[in-house]
Amino acid sequence: MSAITEPKPDYEKEIQRVYRSIIHALPNVPRSEKANIRRAFEFAKEAHEGVNRKSGEPYILHPLAVAKIVVSEMGLQDATSVICAFLHDVVEDTNFELTDIKREFGPKVMAIIDGLTKISEPALLDQMDSKQAENFRKILLTISDDVRVVIIKLADRLHNMRTLGAMRREKMLRNTSETLYIYAPLAHRLGLYEIKTELEELAFKYSNPAIYNEIEAKLKSNQKQAQAYINRFIKGIRKVLKPTGLKFKVKSRFKSIYSIYLKMQRKGLAFEEIYDTYAIRIILETRPDKEREDCWVVYSVISGKYSPNPKRLRDWITVPKDNGYESLHTTLMGPNQQWVEVQIRTTRMDQVAEKGVAAHWKYKEDGELQDETFIQWIAQIRDILENPSLNALEAVREFKEHLAPEDVFVFTPKGEMIRLPNESTVLDFAYKIHTQIGHSAIGAKVNNQVVKLDTRLRPGDQVEILTSRKSHPHKSWLRIVKTARAQENIRGALRRERLDVIKQGKLLFLWRARQYGIDENHEYMKELLAYFFMPNMDEFYYALGSHRINTKRISEFIQLKKEGKEIDNKYLSDWEAQKKRFDERLQEMGVEPDMLILGIDQTIEKQVIAKCCKPLPGDDILGFNQNGKIVIHRTTCEKAISLMSTHSSNIIRAKWATHEAQPNVEFLAAIKVVGLDKQGMLNDLIRIISLQKKLNIRKVTIESQDGMFEGIFHLFVRDTSELQEVMDKVKKLDNVYYSSRYAAEAEGEGLESNPVQEP
Template sequence: MLTIDTLSHRLSGYLEPSQVMSVKRAYYYAEQAHMGQFRRSGEPYITHPLAVANILASVRMDHQSLMAAMLHDVIEDTGIPKSAITDQFGQTVAEIVDGVSKLAKIDFESQAEKQAKNFQKMALAMTKDLRVIVVKLSDRLHNMRTLGALSADKKRRIAKETLEIYAPIAHRLGMNDWRIEFEDRSFAATHPLRANRLLASLQEVRGDRKAIVDKIKAAIQDRLDRQEIDGLVIGREKHLYSIYSKMRAKYKSFREIMDVFAFRIIVDNIDDCYRTLGAIHNLFKPRPGEFKDYIAIPKENGYQSLHTVVVGSQGVPIEVQIRTKEMDDFANSGIAAHWIYKTAVNEESESLEGHDGVQRWVQRLLEINKLTSSSTEFVENVKIDLFRDEVYVFTPKGSIIELPSGATPVDFAYAVHTDVGNTCVACRIDDRPAPLSQVLYSGQKVKIITSGNTQPNPNWLNFVATAKARTAIRHYLKNQRHIESIELGKRMLNRSLVNLDMNLEQITDQQFTHVFEETKVESLEELFECIGMGKIQAFTIAQILKPDAELNSRDSAPITIDSADSLMVSFARCCRPIPGDPIIGHLSKGKGVVVHAETCKNAMNLRNQGENIANVNWSLNVTGEFQTGVRIEVRSERGIIATLAARVAQTGTSIEGIQVEERDAEHSVITLTLSVTGRVHLAQVMRTIKTMSSVTKVHRSKK
């Protein structure tokens, strides 16, 4: 049975005597505070904090973390305030205890928003002191080890939460041993029959595999001895949840997965890692494309190792990991290993790589939190970062940028800097032009081309893979939409006031106060935004300001459309208006102004139904391109579409879409969706198309 004396003996192996005494003092304080409290198993409650501290001792955490582990339930369960902990054990320990206490009641089965808020709270606790989450993980690990006293439903709930939240966080912090235990215990609690069956199968094949494992191990050890490399060769066995996941994801049988043999080789230094790799590749034939160098390019959680897959005798696949002892500690304990080494190494040591990587991730959490407006959105984006495989690409200057699998140049741009992402217009991959939506692969060099006169494209949200890019784009567009809606609302109100021989500058504070009371808005900015978003009609505000005036929405001076790129002005797909077309505007709630052609049937219906219609017209200098359709009747012949596309391209016009409809054996109808600057541009394109001998008729399509 674990006691404070046995724990103290264990701690004396790596802590100073004064630090061990501080941990013991925290234990006795917690023991007194929890006096009379018991766990569901019937044991005194103090056995839980003691066990949590023991788990932290297994990864050699610092004395302040151990003290916090002893005290982590004191604030929550005994009513002792944080100030008392501060007085007794100092500010640092009190902050860790307080952080863990705030995470104590995550209710996974509650409403989505409440669950999201709790997850957000836990993620942000890491940004203050990483030890908060390490103590919390050890608390959860002991709870998983003692699930036996709980009901089956509660076991499954806790296991599901552990698998979906705590295991990924442990993985992200590089704490591989804890992640494996979280996954295996969660698997056993959620699917006990499957877990037992797999365990029995694993024990059954273990004996059959032993001879092969021993033979491969002996061959590797012999080769290392001949090369005078001092290395420890360990046979690795896949854990239950890993086997189960691969069977489900790859539709493989248990036998197929177990046919792969895995070994880890621990050596003294980095030079020996690469010498060992050479020795292994001389001993067995390497599989092409299966070598990964995580020493030169560590994973973001600090993981470092050489990975290779070779083929042994009789075609047996062998996975080999090669690393130093220090790298192995980081691979197993992750961020916890930072406290082992931080006082024993200098700033240039590879040992701090993991801590720096996690700190970068934590910094990203803060950025994501600032750019998201809700807890649900925060969680959605953080989970993108938790569940990801990495690719490594290079900047033009040779710096390495780590991105998740499936990332694009837009993700790369935002990873470099938010401003680079916001002004990105094009890219070059390996010195060749490439689309911004192209998926990146490890080893590629990416150059981003920027322009100060651009902004993020909403379509980027359809293909970006990183949380940072997604949140930055949404934040920019939301902010831009807010700014544009205020500006549009201000213009619309001013135009409504023109017919009353008034303008905004003449409106007094008292008049605006009256408007605020009538419309239930709180500020002038909010009033403009509501008008711009179509929630309040501008002529309604004008009537409030001058009740005796007879005014309707069509009396206002027209709104000028000067650009194709506005978040608050959109162009109806039913009629696709372009500059030069007579147009009207529909104030759509939440969308701003939707522009229709005057002849559009939908626009006529909206007008007849008394919808909020606004006067709009085109500016003399409209910028941007507008989509419209052209319907072309042709005689069917080989290569007609390619010829037509080439003829349109000669005019410098982009084709956004092509639809082909066969009318009969000899005739077809081709509908092109084109990007044009206006009616003059469209007329030029249509004249060019008419010169083709196979074209019988060209006219503008309404859709």
């Protein structure tokens, strides 16, 4: 019996079907402009003729899919947007040039396509700090010319993420990290919440399939019960709102798997401890002049039935978000003492929330924006991206800060409004005003009260910086500031200060040494470093310039050498061992070369476990190449996501070897245990971990408050399964609420916590 073969897909039929669905979604576009759309479709189809995607589909299906997303999901229903979506890859991937686009479709379309076309000139790439960062900067600079560039780019990224399964693992990880680092926050900033959520969900699904599938399975197993609870809650809402006479509808939705995962990580909770896995949305139909009043009426009525959590009230109706988002958020105590998130908004507000930028950005006939709020934001973005003192990486980092959904607005003494990322401090404000004000800051008056530099700013604060000529940046300031600009200014000042001290130290050395006919190239120098126990000349000069070494001791050393005395061999060997430790920068967490199987043809001397996420065998991992050393991160690590977005060429595929290859290797991990603070609880936990599971405990920290305890146990395990076994065992103890993996500690600075040196 012959095998049944699958019929070959009729791609031409599918191409025409998708094209017709796009045209049908454009009822308000004039016939003449639809003719131009048809022309662009035929142009793109011919340009990509004979080219297939990794999935085997004709390439033209990709620009068609992007156009459909732009029209149907993002709400841009003008001819120019559709034409540019069709043509967005033509210049980059075919022999056509921008001049061809201009000749066929005009200067506006050409300008948008230019913004969408990646930089590819080799001579220019040699001068870049990061190709990806430079591409981001080019794309983002076009916002001020035409926001449709960014919208089409987001649609392009969304379709690529939807079809990511056909990509190689390293390309997949690069795309997921870029998506989480820049594209999802950008979609959020433009108010495209549905797009933002799907981008995050897909990125998480492909970068961490095991965790994604685990949470998805638990959600599905609980879905029927959860839906019954939602229906019961909504029934109560409808009952109390009906007598008000308001026209409304109630929607419910389950929260995304990625948002649930983030909450589990932030709060150290197991899935079973996450109760608000769904949200309710009440949408009102009302007059424009009654919107705010009616939303608060709804809040008043429903909070009378279900007790609200006052700490979780968010009023984005009185003061909308920068991206135009308006809604009233509250969390209510529903039946069975479960918290439920409720969003209250009008139909107009809901449309803005769903479509974002396309719903409320208005254009003049020439494509120029009319929305004043967004014009101001765009001006700020352009200032950042065109700042000649920032390289591409720094510009993208600072741009990312301006995507924060919870920015803080504060005021100068003259009433000028200053925007800063959430949790910014007085010192961030000082550097935002001027670099020299930041350098000389000693404190501030916030609302006429004198405060310290590390004081967190709150919305509406009036801030006056206090300065002193004697003040200068300290290394500790780096832990205070939040913004990339402040961090870079402080680092720059510290580098310049260190170089000045080294220069002064060298002058002091030469002044003293030349009295004896000696300079920095003399044969005594190695022994001099050993004598002062310094790893290199710069460290010696720095100690001398900062007056930690008295120049008289240089004379003492030279005098000893003149008398023919040698440094004791034991002392010299101790110094060489110390110098080696300095050069290796605390790599006590290193793994033997054959423990990890890395990318093809990789010759690696050392792999280093990243301290920020502490990966274990069993975790999905990747490597970052830094000068021949490979730093191993979990693929979910925030630092890894950031680095992949800006240093993708440093990514190396990595996976764990079998236990047989390294049977005795153990890794430091940590678990968090929360429960009732009962007598003997600590002994019970140590008995399970140390005696039953026979695991070595490195450190234990316990905090107790109001009858509850929280313990962090640092222990050595072979892999994730061994760690899971001990957590499962601990969970079975009476009075233990939950036990989860803990990776929030970073034990010191060094290579592991900063694997790629920033420019």
